[in-house]
Amino acid sequence: KAEGRSTTPSFAFEELSSTPTEHAEVANGYNAQVLMRWGDPVLSGAPAFDPAAQTSAAQARQFGYNNDYLGYFPVPGAAEPGRHGLLCVNHEYTNEELMFPGLGVQDARAKRQGREPFASMTPELVAIEMMAHGGTVIEVKREGETWQVVANSRYARRITAETEMEITGPAAGHPRMQTNADPTGRKVLGMLNNCAGGRTPWGTWVTCEENINGYFSGTRTPDHPEARNYQRMGIPGRWMNWGDYHERFDINKEPNEANRFGWVVEIDPFDPNSVPKKRTAIGRFKHEGAAGITAKGGQYVLYAGDDQRFDYVYKFVTAGTVSGDRIRDKDLLDAGTLHVARYNADGTGDWLRLVHGEGPLTAANGFNSQADVVIEARRASDLLGATRMDRPEDVEANPQTDKVYVMLTNNNQRKDDQVNAANPRSDNRFGHIIEMLPDGRDHASTRFTWDILVRCGDPSIAAVGATFNPATTKDGWFGMPDNCAIDAEGRLWVTTDGNMPHKTGRNDGVWAMETEGAARGTSKLFFKVPFGAEMCGPEFTPDGETFFVAVQHPGESDDENPNAPPATFENPATRWPDFKPDTPPRPSIVAITRKGGGRIAV
Ligand code: FEO
Ligand code: CA
Ligand code: CA
Numbered sequence: 197k198a199e200g201r202s203t204t205p206s207f208a209f210e211e212l213s214s215t216p217t218e219h220a221e222v223a224n225g226y227n228a229q230v231l232m233r234w235g236d237p238v239l240s241g242a243p244a245f246d247p248a249a250q251t252s253a254a255q256a257r258q259f260g261y262n263n264d265y266l267g268y269f270p271v272p273g274a275a276e277p278g279r280h281g282l283l284c285v286n287h288e289y290t291n292e293e294l295m296f297p298g299l300g301v302q303d304a305r306a307k308r309q310g311r312e313p314f315a316s317m318t319p320e321l322v323a324i325e326m327m328a329h330g331g332t333v334i335e336v337k338r339e340g341e342t343w344q345v346v347a348n349s350r351y352a353r354r355i356t357a358e359t360e361m362e363i364t365g366p367a368a369g370h371p372r373m374q375t376n377a378d379p380t381g382r383k384v385l386g387m388l389n390n391c392a393g394g395r396t397p398w399g400t401w402v403t404c405e406e407n408i409n410g411y412f413s414g415t416r417t418p419d420h421p422e423a424r425n426y427q428r429m430g431i432p433g434r435w436m437n438w439g440d441y442h443e444r445f446d447i448n449k450e451p452n453e454a455n456r457f458g459w460v461v462e463i464d465p466f467d468p469n470s471v472p473k474k475r476t477a478i479g480r481f482k483h484e485g486a487a488g489i490t491a492k493g494g495q496y497v498l499y500a501g502d503d504q505r506f507d508y509v510y511k512f513v514t515a516g517t518v519s520g521d522r523i524r525d526k527d528l529l530d531a532g533t534l535h536v537a538r539y540n541a542d543g544t545g546d547w548l549r550l551v552h553g554e555g556p557l558t559a560a561n562g563f564n565s566q567a568d569v570v571i572e573a574r575r576a577s578d579l580l581g582a583t584r585m586d587r588p589e590d591v592e593a594n595p596q597t598d599k600v601y602v603m604l605t606n607n608n609q610r611k612d613d614q615v616n617a618a619n620p621r622s623d624n625r626f627g628h629i630i631e632m633l634p635d636g637r638d639h640a641s642t643r644f645t646w647d648i649l650v651r652c653g654d655p656s657i658a659a660v661g662a663t664f665n666p667a668t669t670k671d672g673w674f675g676m677p678d679n680c681a682i683d684a685e686g687r688l689w690v691t692t693d694g695n696m697p698h699k700t701g702r703n704d705g706v707w708a709m710e711t712e713g714a715a716r717g718t719s720k721l722f723f724k725v726p727f728g729a730e731m732c733g734p735e736f737t738p739d740g741e742t743f744f745v746a747v748q749h750p751g752e753s754d755d756e757n758p759n760a761p762p763a764t765f766e767n768p769a770t771r772w773p774d775f776k777p778d779t780p781p782r783p784s785i786v787a788i789t790r791k792g793g794g795r796i797a798v
């Protein structure tokens with residue numbers, strides 16, 4: 197399939213113009229339907245969205261804020277698996293300045309400048325924010341070209357910052373995981389900042405806690421018991437003032453609570469009463485995603501990026517093998533080996549083992565058990581000499597070729613003397629995509645080869661050093677790759693975070709990219725988001741006839757443009773998707789189908 201293509205991209209769709217707009221737009225010939233918006237009812241009895249009368253009780257039953265990852269699971273026994281399923285949705289974070297009236301320009305501006313933004317916040321507004329975090333499960337059905345959310349579904353679920361979860365794996369019960377509220381170290385309330393995720397072959401949703409540092413406040417004194425650990429994670433970040441009202445988010449009142457966040461959470465979407473499990477064997481860091489594939493020997497392999505400048509790419513290989521049976525496989529993610537990547541200059545690479553007692557991971561360096569290794573996975577990786585990357589985001593494996601794609605979104609702090617073969621540009625403002633191939637096409641292998649698929653940015657500016665295929669048009673290039681999906685032909689559908697009119701002359705969106713043959717590295721604009729939004733959640737249905745995407749934080753300020761006014765509830769950058777004068781913009785899921793039916797990826 198790969199050979200013999202011309203440099204003309206094989207994607208037949210008519211490319212969209214990259215001109216930024218306040219609307220979302222899809223390429224000609226497709227429908228883009230807003231399926232679910234922040235505040236829409238999820239659980240039975242949920243009130244209709246009323247932005248002027250928000251309550252935490254209402255938000256707990258309504259769709260949360262800032263939809264990111266989307267996972268589609270066919271409903272068991274569905275006659276047409278691509279037309280009847282569950283959608284699992286991450287709610288990564290909240291934009292209080294856009295959600296709540298009257299917070300004012302002062303708060304929004306202060307937040308942008310990294311100062312205390314909370315003058316107008318109240319305990320009830322914080323409670324609403326906590327209910328707007330976490331995740332949602334909805335049942336969805338397609339009829340003709342239209343999708344609908346099934347009302348009062350037995351599967352419907354909201355997960356929030358207060359949902360009870362179990363801690364499993366090597367850190368469960370460890371003294372560093374114990375708190376006043378939970379002396380067992382095995383029970384935690386909520387999951388936070390869940391960015392991307394994945395689906396397992398045994399039918400579970402894996403959802404990843406990313407920037408958890410921002411929820412904690414207090415003072416990290418040198419004698420704080422977790423001072424070294426918290427410094428490496430940027431705790432406390434105090435992006436939110438939850439610690440003013442909840443002791444557990446204050447690191448001086450509850451010194452270990454922040455060790456209970458930063459994990460991969462596994463959830464059974466088919467049982468709304470199931471207890472989500474924080475799988476500590478996979479390590480604690482700022483998890484972007486966890487996309488898995490089964491290795492030749494049957495082990496399950498989860499690839500994951502740690503999204504911070506100069507942090508690492510990881511993979512977890514289970515000890516057991518996949519049977520596909522949901523009962524037998526249900527705790528597979530509790531035992532296995534965590535690895536971190538080293539990219540060698542000769543195009544080879546090594547997966548270094550994060551195992552207590554091996555190499556430097558000993559008591560002499562403060563690692564007394566595997567619990568210490570997983571809690572401080574970043575520091576362990578520092579000692580192993582892993583390669584410091586340009587903000588690793590989504591990592592996805594192509595099941596046909598076994599090639600693994602790593603989205604590296606940007607790193608404007610890399611200096612000339614810090615470049616390496618895998619991160620070749622200093623001041624890397626536009627990011628790049630790495631392609632890796634495990635030795636023997638075995639994802640459990642500890643060796644791999646790698647290459648750079650594309651360096652992103654504007655190819656017409658020589659100093660940027662972008663390397664898109666020359667067949668790419670002026671609309672077809674992008675910066676800041678973040679998430680991706682792989683279609684049935686093995687091509688990438690890349691979504692971005694950080695394209696803005698003043699920076700790249702375009703908003704974020706979905707770009708379809710060729711990966712093989714003469715057209716390799718050619719991309720084409722398929723969908724674009726409104727002003728201020730980021731594009732998340734790309735997910736095909738198993739029939740390839742629907743493509744779900746998540747429009748996150750529409751209307752947000754352009755933080756890097758000093759001339760842009762701060763966006764607020766009263767003055768957002770767009771009022772998508774409702775465009776009503778008293779309604780703020782609403783993060784929403786969009787279902788894309790082909791007019792007249794058929795596969796999306798043509
Ligand atoms: Fe939540 Fe790494 O983006
Ligand atoms: Ca995001
Ligand atoms: Ca992301």
Ligand code: CA
Pocket residue numbers: 589605678693
């Ligand atoms: Ca991002």
